[in-house]
Amino acid sequence: MSWRQTKDAPFYVGYLNAVPKQLVMFLVVFSVCFAGGLGIAALALSSTQNDPGNGGFQWGNRFENVGVLELRPYPVLRVPADGETPARTYMLAGQGKRGAFSQAEKNQDGPVTLRGVPVNRGDLTMIQVGRVEAVEGNAPDFTPAGPVPLGRWKLTGEICDGKCYAGAMRPGRGLAHKACADLCLTGGIPPVFVSSGPVENRNFFLMADQDGNLIGDEIKPLLALYVELEGDVERLDDLMVFKVDLAKARILK
């Protein structure tokens, strides 16, 4: 249609209630297409979202175990073998975006009973700590095993916060989640490296710096990106620990 106005062309004036007849059908068709188009877009966009995986809180499967609390360097609960079940090491987190350092530091002297809610994705389990009580009376005699060195590894993958990735949020990884992961780590949630290739069939690694200490803010620019990290891998019962040299980290994409 030309920009030039003509006598016969329909002319719409908004505050006049009478819409020119020639425009009524056009506007009705446009309205239907607009609403229908948005509906189709909603269906297409929402139904094709990526699978966030099977991680989640195990509300119906509350955790209660007796074990020993350690800082490796993040709080973990070492649980002794029980019959055919081998010894296990569980990563710990507090409520919300908080770590479990205070509970771990207070109760390092002896065995404890720890109650909480497991957050689980495959073989990655993070316990959201509820209550920790020192075991009174006949405490089981249990000395956790030392770490088993598995050599030096160069791994590619993503650094996540262990709680959200385990399923506290679905999805709990990726750049859209980066700020949340940042807050979680600042609050004391253990960082977890999700490797694209396994070491002894495990893809999840609790992270520490190359000396086995807590990682500082230098991890933040690497969060939620596809990175290559190099360091020593240790096995602590069933938990892998990746002691990385972040100075050698490379962002791949």
Place this chain on the structure above:
Amino acid sequence: MSVQYTPVIWNRNKIFYDAVLLIAVALYLYIYIRVAPGYEDVTKPIDGAILRMRAFGSCAFLMLTVILCIGPLARLDRRFLPLLYNRRHFGVMTAGIAAVHANYVLTWYYNFSPTDKYVALLSSNTNYGQVLGFPFETLGIAALLILFVLAATSHDFWLSFLGAPIWKALHMFIYAAYACVVLHVALGALQGAGDPIFTSVVAASVVLVSGLHFATGRMEARRDRGEETAKASLQEKGWLVAGELDEIDDDCAKVVTLSDDERVAIFKYDGKLSAITNACAHQNGPLGEGKVLWGCITCPWHGYQYNLSDGRAPAPFTEKISTYKLKLIGSTILLDPNALPPGTHVDPVEIGEAA
């Protein structure tokens, strides 16, 4: 048009416009949040808060895309002009939908932390030197603030208070908001695991908005080139040849370009000719693409009206625009390119006498 400021002067067309908008937005959100998850191929459902965050965010993005397409579409095809009439309601609703998206982000990703969520929003990721990992939330905040300012100043009170040029310039920031939103999405959601549908929707939005503006720009440039003769052909000292009588339909106008920012609309009505500036005092709407209704020039955008002989809005309205002198030699219209002060009376040229 109104002589007093009220929040909204409702009429049937505005109610219909808003109803269609509300139905479309409600349909989008309902399908996104309630219907489509039933067709997702997922092991466990996406968190409700994240699903709603995505629903409101993508809805605001699509609404902003449509808002930006309305302008060029209305230039390319006048049948889209009714969409322009109440576009400010569209904008206000978009700002509201975007605010809900932001609220979900704030109360989900930034909540449950010892750090205050507003502090966390600005401090949790400060890697501004990175492209990948850039704090794309900041771009979303910038876009939201612009949308809020535009929504808050969308009322005619602000148009009158700031004046049309400043108001127009302020509302051009909608393009900055769109750019921020596109970058917010490109550096955030699109960097996740591959989602070809969402990527395609964002790409289509950018191509559509850019393409329509480019096409409109070309049309305007062609139109200006077509008027070059008016600028160059000085037939009589101080007068320009504006065209021939038969080029103008009754109650319609011909638009003559004098310079990049000055166009004149020459109206033919009741056997007479009058010339006024092409820019409406309200929002710079193209008066020359309007018509004469009830003896007044009527703007095609919002229906603002002006008397033909003096460019003044009929009482009790107070808007006024520049007028121009005309001459008729035979059937050729001559225009004095010097604009007269807004509201200056100029006797219309009688076609019968001069021709």
